[in-house]
Amino acid sequence: MVRAAGEGAAPAGTAGRDGAAWRWVLEHGERSGRLRHVEVLPARAGERAAWPAWADPEVVAALERGTGGPPWRHQVLAADAVHAGRSTVLAAGTASGKSLAFQLPVLTELRRPSDGLGERGATALYLAPTKALAADQDARLRALGLERPLTATYDGDTPPEVRRWVRRHASLVLTNVDMLHRSVLPGHEHWAPFLRRLRFVVVDECHTYRGVFGSHAAAVLRRLRRLAARYGAEPVFVLASATVAEPATTARRLTGVEVLAVEEDTSARPRVDVALWEPPRRGAPPEAPAGADAADEAESAGGEQRTATAETADLLAGLVERGVRTLAFVRSRAGAESVAAAARRRLLERAPQLAGSVLAYRGGYLPEERRELEEGLRSGRVLGMATTRALELGVDVAGLDAVLVAGWPGTRASFRQQLGRAGRRGRPALGVFVSRDDPLDTYLVHHPEALFGVEVEATVLDPSNAYVLAPHLAAAAQELPLTEADLELFGPAAPGVVELLVARGLLRRRAQGWFWTRPDRAGELTDLRGAGGTVRVVESGTGRVLGTVEAGAADSAVHAGAVHVHQGRSYVVDELDLAQQVALVHPETPDHTTHARSRSEVRVLAEEERAAHGPLVVSRGVVEVTSRVTGFLRRRAGTGQVLGEEPLDLPERRLRTRAVWWSLDADAAARAAGGAPARLPGALHAAEHAAIGLLPLLATCDRWDLGGLSTALHPDTGRPTVFVHDAVPGGAGFSDRGHERLAEWLTATRDAVRACRCATGCPACVQSPKCGNGNEPLDKDGAVAVLDVVVAALGNPGAGAAPGGGGAGTGAAPA
Missing domain, CATH: 1.10.10 (Arc Repressor Mutant, subunit A)
Structure with a gap:
């Protein structure tokens, strides 16, 4: 383990009185071999500035009551630019006061006399990526105590009679791009008085508008600009994010207007100590904290890593037991509920009086439930909370001492947003990243330089898709x-x-x-946040809708015979009706799990760019992916033993999208296969899986946003070839980002596979949770050999000799 600073130190006040909780984390992590690295993010003094002379005195007084002093200098720089009529993006860290930077000029302008515009005067839109953030911003504005301007939220929960009032009277409307798309813009005649006076459009947390959703949002904003212009308005755009790379470029792509970037962060921030934590594998020293469930440990049978959710539950319970206010970020709704429940079980054994102070927070709760949970976290009544990304963004939950991140959240931007939830009142804080059994997670806990001291990923979106x-x-x-x-x-x-x-x-x-x-x-x-709609999962006996799955994933997730888990209960699918977009299920707890099998083909439609590097040819362009789910495996729960395979008769799917691909000549492929041609398919397949797992390091995506295929002989290239493609129609820019940084991407991929401690391949290096071939064939050592050849051909001097190993397989292998 390496400490970036303060070797052996437990800073006073960090995550609890006199650093006791931090010492507990350090000692337990070092004793059990879980702690891989500690990074110290040092404290920083801030730089204040005077309130601008143009600002409304009542607005200044209200904001100063909230901040307790003058603004930070970057807030004034951004506010001055917006007041001068320049579209502006403020890129400053978490808890740096970005809201004040747009509140000051917007509220000042909206309070001015109407100048013949009628009683309401100028208007503004505030766009948030989530309803929770819009509601939180509305609460902050109301807390200022200003009589004007009138503010209101406008979202899917707003009753019809309130919507009419908002259209007629509100000056500052807090909403989202979904409501613009489905309600405001189609009904623009009803919004004409508002649009005619539109002066500002605030786009908060602008880094979240990425991929296909970001491309949709860009189109919606252009539609808004078009209608505003027809009514005589040309609004100033104000964008904000703590974690956006290339802010001016990102903001311009999103809005279509030239944008000034204010990137300096002059706010004060506390010290944060970040631990990188890797759960043990079966056979590692049994140093789990007291109270760890036997069931949790059983999950790691067969050499697998103990789950990140089990580790996070232990840490959450231990920190709450020590009086530390902690937020645990978990990737799924079910995971958040599981972590909260497991932490409560541990506390019932050791500190039963605290068990009720740990709760879950996720989407799907009623608005009043969410507000109550948020208030409990702010007040300290709730000491520990397991949450999805629903609390990642600017909802004010200041005063937290520690943040746990269970599994890589997908991007450095999200990781830093989540860490930024702790220490937001100036107190030193603790962060712990708990890795999953996944190639990228494993790579990151062993390569802290990929997390700290580097820029966040570029926000990938394509308005021309x-x-x-x-x-x-x-x-x-x-x-x-x-x-x-x-x-x-x-x-x-x-x-x-x-x-x-x-x-x-x-x-x-x-x-x-x-x-x-x-x-x-x-x-x-179109659905702004999905592709092709959703399939409802319905309990056949009661007609109750259990949930939904994306239509594109339905064939593999809820086919007939599939085991579907919802909120800890198991169901078996009776029928998948694609025409009606419904899957009928019944409750059952079988002794097996199901895994879909599929076949895929990739056809090159347009090779837009091609470059030869000795034995390697790298290309990018447009491809058509043809896939079909052909059947599913039944595996015994707990052991993974294959119990049988069932055929399925499902339609073929076609996807036109973007891809990057690379191919090797015959001699290079023979060298990579160690002279054994039968090894090549498994080597290519393993390299493909690992590359898909590592691409999110460079592009703002998740491995589920990607697909791939590898084959020892592709008809369009005539060579051994690996494809990695975007998994959405038209593409989202992810594979293009991989092409731009190919050497960096594939070097990291090779290093991650080589460093993995497993013998023949595991989920932490070359196995994929969504492989259509059931992760067969895979050759881990062959993947390192293939990637060594590729990296060397790209000119990276770090390529070394390929280690030996076994494995065999033939045919094309889709991920």
């Missing part, structure tokens, strides 16, 4: 007929997409422009 643009151009045409001038607003791809919509009969050209031809709403053609 034709699959995204088409439904928005249709929606824009329904809102107001599209003109040639409008197409410039949507970018160079727009004319071609419009012609496609005309050819399909969705738009009709007239002298005044393009018109929507159908009676239904064009906005219903």
Whole structure:
């Protein structure tokens, strides 16, 4: 283990009185061999500035009551730019006061006399990525105690009569891009007085608008600009994020306007000590904290790593027992409930009076339940909380002492957002990252330099994606007929997409422009946050809807015979009706789990870029992925023993998307296979899995946003080839990001596989949780050999000799 600073120190006040909790974490982690690294993020003194002379005195007085002093200098720089009419993005750290930077100019302007605009005067929109954040911002504004401007939230929970009041009277409306898309823009005639006075559009936590969702959001904002212009308004955009790379570029892509970036952070911040924590494997020294469940330990049978949720529950219980206010971030709703329940069980054994102070927080709760939980965390009534990413963003839960991160959250941006929830009142804090049995998690706990002292990932979005643009151009045409001038607003791809919509009969050209031809709403053609809608999971005996799965995942997740787990209860799928988008299930607790098997093919449609590096050829472009779920395996629960395979008759799926691919010549492939051709498919397949697992290190994505295929002979290249593609129609820019940083990406992939302590491959290096071939064939040593050849060809001097090993397999292997 390496400490970045303060060797052996337990800083006073860190996560509890006199650092006792920090010492407990250190001692337990070192004794059990779990602690891999400690990074000290040092405290920093802030730099204040005077309130601007142009600011409304009542606004200044209200904000100063909340901050207890003058603003930070970066807040004033951003506020001055916005007041001067410049669209601005503020990129400053967590708890740096970004809200004040936009509240000061926006509230000042909205309080000015109406100047003939009517009683309401100027208006503004505040866009949040979650309803919880919008509600929190609304509460902060109301807490200022200002009579004007009138503020209101407008989301899916807002009753119809309140919506009418908001349209007519509110000056500052807090909403989200989903409501803009489905309600505000299609009904713009009802919003005409508001849009005519629109002065500001605030886009908070702008780093969350990435991938396909970010591309949709960019189209929605262009539709908003178009309608505002028709009513005579040209709003100033104000964007904010603690964790956005290339802020000016990201903001420009998202909004379509030139944006000034304020990137300096002059706020004070406390010291934070961050521990990188790796759960033990079966056979490691049994140093689990007292109270660890035998069931949790049983999960690691067969050489697997103890689960991150079990480790996090132990740490959460231990910190709460020591009086430390702790937030534990878990990747799934079920995981959050599981961590909270397990932590309560441990506390019932050791400190029963504290068991009731640990709760879960996730999506799906009623709004009043969420508000009550948030208040409990703020007040200290709730000492420990296990949460999904629902509390990652700017909801004010200041005063926390420690944050646990169970499993890599997907990006450095999310990781830093989550760590930033602790120490937000100036007190030193503790963070612990608990790794999962996953290639990227394993890599990060052993390579802290990939986490600290480096920029966050670039926000990847593509406003010109034709699959995204088409439904928005249709929606824009329904809102107001599209003109040639409008197409410039949507970018160079727009004319071609419009012609496609005309050819399909969705738009009709007239002298005044393009018109929507159908009676239904064009906005219903797309879901901003998904691809292809969802499939409802319904309990057949009661008709109760248990939940939903994305339509694209339904074939493999809820096919007939699949075991489906919901909130800890097991169900078996009776029927998947794709036409009605419903899966019927019944309660059952079988002794097996199910794993879908599939076949995939990748066909190159357009090779946009190609580069030769000796024996290696690297390409990127457009591909068509054809896939079909062919059956499923039944595996005995606990041991993984295959009990049988069942065939399925499901339709073929076609996906046109973007990909990066690389291929080797025959000599290089033979060297990588160690002269044994039968090893090559397994080596390529393992390298493909590992590369997919590591790409989120560079692009703002999750491995579930990606797919891949490897084959010893691909018909379009005539060579051994590995493809990694975006798993969404039209692509989301993730594979392009991998192409841009190919050497860095594949070097990290090779290092992660080589460093893994397993013998033949495991979930921490080359096994994939979503492999359509059941992780067969895989050759870990062969993957290192293949990646050594690739990295050396790309000019990286770190490539070494490939270690020996076994393995065999043939055929194409889809991830």
